[in-house]
Amino acid sequence: MKGNLRVRSIFDVLKFLIILIFSSFYILPFAIVVINSFKKTGEVVLNPLALPKEFKISNYFEAAERMNYFRSFFNTFVITVASIAIIVIFSSMTAYIFARKKWSINKIFFSIMAASMIIPFQSVMIPLVKIYGSLNMLNNMWSLIYMYLGFGTAFAVFLYHGFIKSIPLELEEAALVDGATTFQAFWKIVFPLLKPVTTTLIILDALWIWNDFLLPSLILISAEKRTLQLSTFYFYGTFTSNYGLAMAALVLTVFPIIVVSLFMQKYIIAGIVRGAIR
Structure with a gap:
């Protein structure tokens, strides 16, 4: 009995780790966009994966205005x-x-x-x-x-x-x-x-x-x-692109629909489940 519980616990941990890894791959692109939305264009070009030296919240205001x-x-x-x-x-x-x-x-x-x-x-x-x-x-x-x-x-x-x-x-x-x-x-x-x-x-x-x-x-x-x-x-031109502002604009664009989809996710699952039962 104890052996079965131990095997089941190990299986649950492995399942959690696999889900965590795949979730990280899914979230990583969006996280990179959010991080780069606070940078200057030069920082984005030099190292898009690094954290910004200075968080430029002004990117969002300028992007929204432009x-x-x-x-x-x-x-x-x-x-x-x-x-x-x-x-x-x-x-x-x-x-x-x-x-x-x-x-x-x-x-x-x-x-x-x-x-x-x-x-x-x-x-x-x-x-x-x-x-x-x-x-x-x-x-x-x-x-x-x-x-x-x-x-x-x-x-x-x-x-x-x-x-x-x-x-x-x-x-x-x-x-x-x-x-x-x-x-x-x-x-x-x-x-x-x-x-x-x-x-x-x-x-x-x-x-x-x-x-x-x-x-x-x-x-x-x-x-x-x-x-x-x-x-x-x-924000993307033929000869130059302002990546910092572009990333901020992308966040402003997708944020409303992400909030809606997260809020309504349970309804999607409920609809699919009820459709399967029918």
């Missing part, structure tokens, strides 16, 4: 919130139609939508920009939001579809008997039961849209419409 942080934050926030809201509304209703209406064409559309998830964005970005440019729809945040709807709907419908199929149809039939319309039955009966997958989808899409650089760089041209990621990019 990148017009609050304006860029507002743009990113509006794009992220609006995109997620539209994706959730349209995708949940689309998945409901696919799951509840036994139309033959629904199977075709759902298969096409699921297959579209394997198409990489890089393969369509040049034609996409060319078409939207010819329609004078570039440099517009709502055009960007519309594109996020297009690229995010397939995955969202795929998630919602599986959850809706597991919800007993009798709940909706009872609501219809009581005089509710199909629209009311969906929003008052079905959608509240989709809370786990909706929460998971919101968090995953928030991480994707907030951190996205490529699509905004193709659509948003003027400085006043830049997102945080685009504003950070302009």
Whole structure:
């Protein structure tokens, strides 16, 4: 008995050490960025792994001023919130139609939508920009939001579809008997039961849209419409780069979404677990 406890204790210690090592590798890049955000450019170039000789908190104030942080934050926030809201509304209703209406064409559309998830964005970005440019729809945040709807709907419908199929149809039939319309039955009966997958989808899409650089760089041209990621990019010039300010800008950019993801992490796990149980 004692031998088994000793072996189990050793196993637990080894498991903890392995997790600690892998966690260190995961945290190390971000730690390096934070350390270098307090340095002058020369210090970053000479030894990016060393601690700063003097912690320059002024880097953050200067970076925020140069990148017009609050304006860029507002743009990113509006794009992220609006995109997620539209994706959730349209995708949940689309998945409901696919799951509840036994139309033959629904199977075709759902298969096409699921297959579209394997198409990489890089393969369509040049034609996409060319078409939207010819329609004078570039440099517009709502055009960007519309594109996020297009690229995010397939995955969202795929998630919602599986959850809706597991919800007993009798709940909706009872609501219809009581005089509710199909629209009311969906929003008052079905959608509240989709809370786990909706929460998971919101968090995953928030991480994707907030951190996205490529699509905004193709659509948003003027400085006043830049997102945080685009504003950070302009610290890197062709012939020179201010690495200290760039690192401070990176921290300011990712800090809000890191706080949100850490706070909402338990909801992601809960949503995945409940989805597996269903």
